[in-house]
Amino acid sequence: MESERVGSRLPIKGFREGLLITIGAGRWDQACETLLQQIDEKEDFFKGAKIAIDVGEREVRAAELGELRDCLSERGVTLFAVLGKSAMTQAVSESLGLSTEQQVLKQDRSGIGIALAGGESAILVRKTVRSGISVKYPGHVIVDGDINPGGEVQAGGSVYVWGKIRGTVEAGIDGSKDAEICALEIVSLNMRIANIGNADQSFLNKLRKTPKRVYLDKSELIITDWRQVRNS
């Protein structure tokens, strides 16, 4: 998955079925205007694209959604799904013939899916995060694969990697000091939690070739054996 975020632009992620655009907080009409402007700037890229929008907890009215769908259609872009937590938004989407979160995630076989449990959201990335690929998500990120040099994962919550971390990992990007980074092996120092890192090489030498957990304790990164944590 590749994403781009420029200033106040809306984040766009690719997945198997098309493009996923996250519409965050703020006025609906302004968000739509930003989205349409982004599409107009890259007309060739978006022409013929299928997009899903993630509206989060926002309640979107049928008229608003219908108008956006029409504006997109005029630009050769198809709105096929609306992902949202609001029951009203889901009902409105279904009434307009648009897919909702559960339906889209069932179809998605790209290796990227979004899970919601206990009020916390997580994204599952079932592939190697290769050089040049950036995964950004406001909740937790789970990677079933490696994070290679030049690859990047940024999470508002924690990052769990069932593989090796050789690239860049940032947890708690919104300042959450409870976030943690866990992996079967960590061979890169390029890790930060709540924007706090550790450049000391000996930091890595402590637990070579064993599953590791990195967390914050009084503004200091602590590295420990992941297995001990799990067994305790």
Added chain:
Amino acid sequence: MTAKISTITSGKGGVGKTTTTANLAVSLADMGQKVVCIDSDIGLRNLDVVLGLENRIVYDLVDVVEERCRIRQAMIKDKHFNELYLIPAAQTRDKNAVSPSDMVRVCDELRDDFDWVLIDSPAGIERGFRNAVAPADEVLVITNPDVSAIRDADRIIGIIEAEQKGPANLIINRLNPQMVKRGEMLDADDVIELLAVNLLGIIPEDEQVIISTNIGKPVVLEPRSRAGQVFRNIARRMMGDDVPLMDLDYKDDFFHKISRAFGGGGN
């Protein structure tokens, strides 16, 4: 006949894309396949030199795209094989002279008449690379066992996966077994573990490759070359044959020395 279109790419320059394209093309032609190579490195053409065909160029790929000639007029027949052709790149234009849809159109035109279309990609991830990958049925990624080439190969593999052209196949070029043995070079297992793709072959460092390139005679035409043997094996794997990987640590192996003396050997 429906050609399979294979793009040979790498990300980093100088890792051996053009040499690999030329040698795989000759190997496939030697196996009776009808092959056409396209040099898509517009402005920096080299494949004609490696194949020893530089003096026979009349028209090039840009002439075909801009309809100054028919595709057959731009195809140069190889000196050794009747069913091997080259469509050279233009040297005086840039990558923007050709678009991805142009490449798809050219390759579609070739599909019915050939078994293989091999596209030699330029380095980088910009327009030239996009042109080379657009028509591909499969992508062969070449890397050297060094960290910068591997980083670039990883980037390329990610793009190929994102464009659903994957999974990519990997060829590791210029591996020096003695350096690996001394711990001075990454071994093939390290490279495969990081890139996590299918390995098509490991080409050992072989000075005969440079000698052959300089005289415009691909190394596969040298029966005693170790690298040439590996290229032939990779071509067989491309054809679907099950050919085991050769143990490259042959210099200490008496039987390999004997085998080489008689022009044989695996990999």
